[in-house]
Amino acid sequence: MTEMFTTLGTWNWLIFGFILMALEVAAPGIFLFWLGLAALLVGLLSFAIHPSWQTQLLMFAVFAAAAVPIWRRLAHSDTSVSASNPFLNKRADALVGRVFTLEKPIIDGWGTVRIGDTIWRVAGPDAPAGSRVKIVQADGANLTVAAA
Incomplete structure (x- = not known):
């Protein structure tokens, strides 16, 4: 198991990110998308700074945890439909x-x-x-x- 972690590289994170995003398409719920995005970010950062496997796992955990409040903020800020037509589905x-x-x-x-x-x-x-x-x-x- 330790050998698997020590061989974590840029391509592994990128592939993992794309797999998670593909799973999101197969089973939508918006959760796997953000984990896939976190994996892609770790992969892209690994191209530039070549961190250790412990740092890569820590970056993935931080990005995945940060994705939740970002997603909530983006999801709740989309009020364009209700602002343009506040009585949509409230005809009475x-x-x-x-x-x-x-x-x-x-x-x-x-x-x-x-x-x-x-x-x-x-x-x-x-x-x-x-x-x-x-x-x-x-x-x-x-x-x-x-x-x-």
């Missing part, structure tokens, strides 16, 4: 504050309103059909309204 939330006309009267607290090509169930104070109502809350597919 986008309706809060808007005013619509009741399609069917609100009787015993329930009625309907047509928004585009969709009929939504609304809850609120009794009102006749054709009344203008403002959406004050969205709870799943049910909207709570108040007189506008």
Whole structure:
């Protein structure tokens, strides 16, 4: 086993890194990618400084451990989709504050309103059909309204 470690070289780290990245493609989970990247970094540094096998293993451990917070920071910083369209997959939330006309009267607290090509169930104070109502809350597919 010691002989294997003493023969660790640049090419071994590069091959190990590519194998880990290939395994990531076969079984995605983003974990093996970062270990592969750490192995590639050790391999590239080994070209320049020719460290001992103990130093190579230490560099791999440090790079692999440093990859976790870097990955978390990169994963959480990708808010471009939610920033450009904050109501993506929250269609009902986008309706809060808007005013619509009741399609069917609100009787015993329930009625309907047509928004585009969709009929939504609304809850609120009794009102006749054709009344203008403002959406004050969205709870799943049910909207709570108040007189506008």
